[in-house]
Amino acid sequence: MAEALEPATTGTSGIAFELDRIQMSGADRLEVGGRWFGVRGRRFIRPSLTLVADEEHRRLLADLDHKPWAAEDGEPWLATFPFENQEDHWVEAELSVAPDITVTLPLPGEKPRGRRRRPGAPAERATSARRGAPSAELVRARREIHQLQRDLERRDAEIAELSAELEKRGAKLGEIAGARDAARDAGVAAAEERERLMRARGEALTSRDEAARQRDAAVQEREEAVRLRDAALAARDEALAERRAALEERDEIATRLSAALAAQEGALGERDDFASELDALQAERDEAARARDSALAARKQAAAERDELSATMERLRLERDDAMASRGAALVMRNAANAPPNFRRESNRLLHFAPALVVVIIAIIAALLLHVI
Structure with a gap:
């Protein structure tokens, strides 16, 4: 692991960078790692690394x-840069992460100078001591020359801008002079116009x-016209009032007619209902009458059948009674002829209850038949 270097300070107060390592990563990548301090709320752009040498820069x-x-x-911070040609003539590198944040870093292989300081404390700019490289004073002087050249170019640009501004102002002065002459001519023309x-x-x-005389005549004509207009307006208002009354009467009649039509439609609807x-009631009545007639016919038929059945039962009962009486008499006669005297008395007693039974x-059979009918 590369030894941590003392913080390299930027031109912005309170911002510092503590370099942990600057070394090759592979054959074509230069890795820069460290920690920033005092950058809370700042936004970094894409980092750039500018290699500095005698009369040469590479970004x-x-x-x-x-x-x-x-x-x-x-917190740890890391950036890698493409670095294929590892020439030995590069003296140092400048790391830029914002327009106003630039730090100077030594190149790989250089040994940092001075002891490690607390993060955020002031420190001198790190320089390199590569074998065969220019001294720190020469590098600083060249950097100052580059800075002066940039200042000179900026001043030249300002001078050119001021020259252009002077030319614009000269043109404006010419326009003002022309306007003054035009104003003088306009004054003469104004006197003639006056x-x-x-x-x-x-x-x-x-x-x-x-025009005043004509106005007075026009006023009189206007007053007469106003009088005629007022009379016409009064007549119009009266006609409008009569028309309004007629419309109201028409609306009232129409309302009454609408109410009468609505009532008529309601009455017609109720009549239809x-x-x-x-x-429906007549249909139900007819259906009930048919059902009643059917029921009466069925009842009459049932009554006739019941009467016929009753007559048949009565006839059968009489025939059965006759038959039973005849059979009983025959049995009694036969038993009386063959039985002993005591048995004959018991048989006579049973024959005495036979008709009641x-x-x-017969009554039970008749009740069952009536219930079924």
């Missing part, structure tokens, strides 16, 4: 691998008096 732009190169106080206007004023006064309900059975 390198940082690779985009470590974009956006944001710097925080005391005399002409005085003559025209006399004529205008005469015309004014004539009543007619529909009446038709037959009547009960």
Whole structure:
């Protein structure tokens, strides 16, 4: 790991860079790492590294691998630059991260001078002591010469700008002089125009008096016209009032007519509803009458069948009674002839209850048949 160098100060107060390493990374990359101090709230641009030598400068732009190169106080900061030709004549390098933030760095292989200082403390600019390179005083003098040349170029540009401004002002002075002559000529023309206007004023006064007489006549005519207009307006207002009253009466009649039509439509609708309900009731009545007739016919038929069945049952009952009576009499006669005397008395007693039992059975059968009908 490269030894940390003392902070290289910038031209901005309170901003310092502590160099941790400046070394080759591979065969064609120069890596610069360190820590910035006092840069809170500052925005860095793409870093550039300017190599400085005798009468020669070379500017390198940082690779985009470590974009956006944001710097925080005391945090590690890294940038790499393409550096293929490793010539030995480069004396030092200048790292620029903003228009007003530039630090001077030694090239790889150089040994830093002086002890390490606290971050943010003032420090002298780092210089190199490469073998065969110019001295620090010579480098500083050349840098001052370059700075003076840049100042001279800036002054020349300012002089050229001032010369152009003087030329513009000279042109403006010429325009002002021309305007002054034009104003003098305009004054003479104005005097002539004033005399002409005085003559025209006399004529205008005469015309004014004539116009005043015409105005008075016009005023009288206007007053007469106003009187006629007022009369016409009064007649118009009266006609408008009559028209408004007629319109209101028409609207009232139309409203009443609309109400009557609405009532008529409502009555017609109710009539249609009543007619529909009446038709439905009549249909229900007819259906009920048909159902009633069907029920009456069925009832009559059931009554006839019931009467016929009752007659049949009565006939059957009579026939059965006769048959049972005959059979019973025959049995009694036979048993009486064959049975002993005690048994004959018991048989006579049973035959005494037989008719009642037959009547009960017939009543039960009749009740069941009536329930079914």
